Amino acid sequence: MKKVLSIVLALAMCLSLAACAQNPKESTEPSDSVKPTEEAGIYTPGTYTATARGHEDGVQVTVTVDANSITDVTLDVSKETESIGGAAADKLKSQIMDAQSAEIDGVSGATETSNAVKMALQDCLNQAMGVSSDEKTPVADGTYSGTAPSFGLTSQMTCEVTFEGGKMTDIQVTEESDSATGEWFASAQELFIPRVLESQSLAVDAITGATTSSNGIRNCVAAAIDAAGGDSSQWYTEIPKKTDTVKLEGYDVIVVGMGGSGVLSYCAAAEQGATVFGIEAAGKIGGDSVCTYGPMAINSQYLKDLYNNGEDYINADDVYNTWMEYVGSDEKADVIHEAVYNSGSALDYYVDNFGFEFEGMGLLGSFVVPEWTKLWCVYSADDDNTSWNILGPNKTFQFTRALETANAMNEKNEYMTELTATSLIFDDDGKVIGVNAQYYDGTTYEIYGKTVILATGGFLGNDDMMNEYLGSTVSTIGDTVNDGTGIQMGISAGGATYMMGTLPMVHISQVPHLIRTDDLTADQKAILTALALTTDQKMITTEGNVWGNENQSGTEDEGITVEIVYAPDYMYYVVYSQEDIDNIRTNGLTEAQANATSQFLSQGGTLPAAGTPVEDIDQILQVGEEYQNVIKADSIADLAAAIGCDESNLTEALGGVDTTYYAVICDSYAYATVGGLDVDVNMNVLREDGTPIENLFAVGQDSEGVCNADGKAYTPWGGQAQSWTFVSGQIAGTQAAAVAAAAE
Incomplete structure (x- = not known):
């Protein structure tokens, strides 16, 4: 499967590895022709720290190296979204230790965090190799294209970047669906792009309120730099802040x-x-x-x-x-x-x-x-x-x-x-x-x-x-x-709050981590959504209990359109047995599944008619699992552990049948909170x-x-x-x- 999450830095990491092949005591100039000896080593042993921007500013990587290897790495992603960037930290650390370089795949669904970790890691390794951060690999004159996931629901973003005399002279967004998803993209296009061109740096702060669109542009430009023969990791020159x-x-x-x-x-x-x-x-x-x-x-x-x-x-x-x-x-x-x-x-x-x-x-x-x-x-x-x-x-x-x-x-x-x-x-x-x-x-x-x-x-x-x-x-x-x-x-002024426990303003359900890459087609994404939103499959709460009409606190009388707001943690799991999945593969979706779509958050795909075999259901579930939208477990005990619920509750809810289970997450999406100051x-x-x-x-x-x-x-x-x-x-x-x- 195409590794979209590594698109921004794949070439950059290769070039950086080539730069590692030298003895830092003999030269500070990277060279492909100088090979390290086992005795001389690649790195100057020690601990190095660097930061890079993920979804928010301040992803920090601390690396400890001996002469030839990474011996330890610590990732501080505390400022990232907990359910996305925070959950990816352990996987990223494991990838780094296995790869012994910044050339890692990253974690599906955590593109911005993954890219920030790669950047900061490469900065640490450059420090350990004595490679100057002021030096840039030359880029060729011309216009080059870069593509990366962004805020849009139905397609990735593509930018064309023009280089002349080693500098970026123009950035054009040539494809995006961000503007079809909301009005925030305009500020990223109008403010972020001119600042990148003026500073000649990808370290420009994302535009507040348009962070994902800004980072999408940033990642597209980084990919274009690499395509032009450069090394995008070298284009993060720090931009000083004023103190006035x-x-x-x-x-x-x-x-x-x-x-x-x-x-x-x-x-x-x-x-x-x-x-x-x-x-x-x-x-x-x-x-x-x-x-x-x-x-x-x-x-x-x-x-x-x-x-x-x-x-x-x-x-x-x-x-x-x-x-x-x-x-x-x-x-x-x-x-x-x-x-x-x-x-x-x-x-x-x-x-x-x-x-x-x-x-x-x-x-x-x-x-x-x-x-x-x-x-x-x-x-x-x-x-x-x-x-x-x-x-x-x-x-x-x-x-x-x-x-x-x-x-x-x-x-x-x-x-x-x-x-x-x-x-x-x-x-x-x-x-x-x-x-x-x-x-x-x-x-x-x-x-x-x-x-x-x-x-x-x-x-x-x-x-x-x-x-x-x-x-x-x-x-x-x-x-x-x-x-x-x-x-x-x-x-702080002595004010009181009022009704802070009013439930958040929810009208929409979807899987929690929308797949904004092409790891699945739009039609495959629609099927994954349908598996999460269908009403004819067993639904399980985060506590391991059955979720259904009898559990929806007062919603029948109140007529709430999205009852999920009353579920514990505002989410639940739609659980399929291996037999259910085999049946979908052979006999297709049910009528309810074939009509389950997300209001507003559709990703542009079309669901197959009920009864049409879904031969690629395993691929859909696999990618869903990579993006933390699906939990696969080989037993009730394993599923309970993954959910974090009481095993006895789950055993009762699922009827005690031990088989392979697929729990597709149905999450609520809110416009705003409601409780506030009195x-x-x-x-x-x-x-x-x-x-x-x-x-x-x-x-x-x-x-x-x-x-x-x-x-x-x-x-x-x-x-x-x-x-x-x-x-x-x-x-x-x-x-x-x-x-x-x-x-x-």
């Missing part, structure tokens, strides 16, 4: 996070006459609001006039009463009242003042109440209505247009992307007076203002917080910039005693816990989370501007 500090003063409102709720808060504050500064860690605005179809909007006048002859189209009282019954408490009745009855008027406000546009009613019905056929609406696409991706119409342009309108209201209004908020600034009395932040180039910013609005999108991207509050991490649909910064800032009806952050922190506000996923209940899926009507960005954003922006004006 910039102080910005005199703002009425500082908005931390420029996703949907942050943009809408910014606009409302500006419309009230406040001077506003916006902080966004990602390379683009919009956050995870760009991966929604649209907001719930109850009896919006704009929508009534366009699509319902000016008449109400839903009973708001019914929605409110259903909502209150669902949360089971009137503790936040006033806030939920705002969420329901102002959802339409908030949308109208942004249509009238900031040019937002939406498509008609009835395009998306309620998930749970069939009568609510006109509950929510869809963002309008661009003028020719062609800019759509799997998550709906491209809509960043609408948020950008709104910000341009807001900035025109006061020349001091400004927002910055790639600026990451790090902490609040307090005066001697403990009052919030600003925000500390750091720009991508290392510059520190101190931004001072009278009020602060926290809009950082919840904590889905923070594994520690996910484990603390929800007991497990979960796969994600969008970006993971939403790392709990806003909630932690609110807590807020009142003005969106002020509340202290533990219920009193408001007058000049601190929280919106969007940093505060939506007030509309929900611990232990339940977030209120499941449809579009209400995106609606909350409009309602909370309008309220917070207006209130923050008023507090700032009163402080003058």
Whole structure:
């Protein structure tokens, strides 16, 4: 099988090995013609350390060598995604010790971590050989192509890189499906590529919010360097960071996070006459609001006039009463009242003042109440209505247009992307007076203002917080910039949290590690997905119990579309015996399996008709196992050990039959978390005693816990989370501007 995971560095490693064939005491210049003697050795014995960028920055490799071999290696991948990069560490270490070089296959499904380990390892070996990191193998003039997996679901990325005079002069992305998967790719293309060309280095930081796309481009360029005769491991020249500090003063409102709720808060504050500064860690605005179809909007006048002859189209009282019954408490009745009855008027406000546009009613019905056929609406696409991706119409342009309108209201209004908020600034009395932040180039910013609005999108991207509050991490649909910064800032100011145990916002299931390489065809990937999503096979929880309708806590009454959110750890295993697999090979998929597809996360393949033999089922399962989507075990005991569950539970669940089993993992994919800071009806952050922190506000996923209940899926009507960005954003922006004006 083609080893796609080694595509970036295969040639580079060969060249590096050739460079090893010398005595470092005699020469520091690598030469293919000088062969080491057993006595002289290849390396200068010792321990060497180097770092490289994986999915995140800071994959560290420490290697100990004697004169001729690697005797030990330590990998620190603690900053990588635990279920992907973290799980690959032991396999990578074993490969290194076996290969005695950086020419390793890597681990399927952990491309970025594997490549980072190879790079850092080769750096260590170069140090041990006395090879200068400043020397580069010449590249030939011309245009060369490189291909690597990226964020796209249906194809790998290909870039063409032009070299002239030993330098990169142009990088063009010639094939990608990243832009069909979401709107984040644009920032990688617009920001990352120019920085690589300017610095002539692959050590450029990935663009926050577009990390996977940035690393896809990086790996394509590395492959092109190798194809041009160069050694891509030599193109990681460190880019120094700045140490400057910039102080910005005199703002009425500082908005931390420029996703949907942050943009809408910014606009409302500006419309009230406040001077506003916006902080966004990602390379683009919009956050995870760009991966929604649209907001719930109850009896919006704009929508009534366009699509319902000016008449109400839903009973708001019914929605409110259903909502209150669902949360089971009137503790936040006033806030939920705002969420329901102002959802339409908030949308109208942004249509009238900031040019937002939406498509008609009835395009998306309620998930749970069939009568609510006109509950929510869809963002309008661009003028020719062609800019759509799997998550709906491209809509960043609408948020950008709104910000341009807001900035025109006061020349001091400004927002910055790639600026990451790090902490609040307090005066001697403990009052919030600003925000500390750091720009991508290392510059520190101190931004001072009278009020602060926290809009950082919840904590889905923070594994520690996910484990603390929800007991497990979960796969994600969008970006993971939403790392709990806003909630932690609110807590640092004395703020309380609310309903942090509300289950994550899950609508989609798939295998946990999407195969973005060509190790399987699209049709084969579709079959693997079907094996995970079918409803006619035995499903087993992480505790070893049967998962089924009788286990789905209350979901029959609530009508949740994806019951997996109630499973332990938000996942389960679909278990096949060897007999089941033999039957699929000979007799094909069942009707249920042949119709099991993933909403939004399809990888472009077509499932065979039920009854069509699947002769390549063994290959599909083998690759699925390599990518940690399938567990193969020769007995119930082995399967229990692999799952980490009680063997007696699993024995009972599987009927005690010992055979070879294949457990295909079905994982949940979340848009966001829901629990957040406790807020009142003005969106002020509340202290533990219920009193408001007058000049601190929280919106969007940093505060939506007030509309929900611990232990339940977030209120499941449809579009209400995106609606909350409009309602909370309008309220917070207006209130923050008023507090700032009163402080003058």
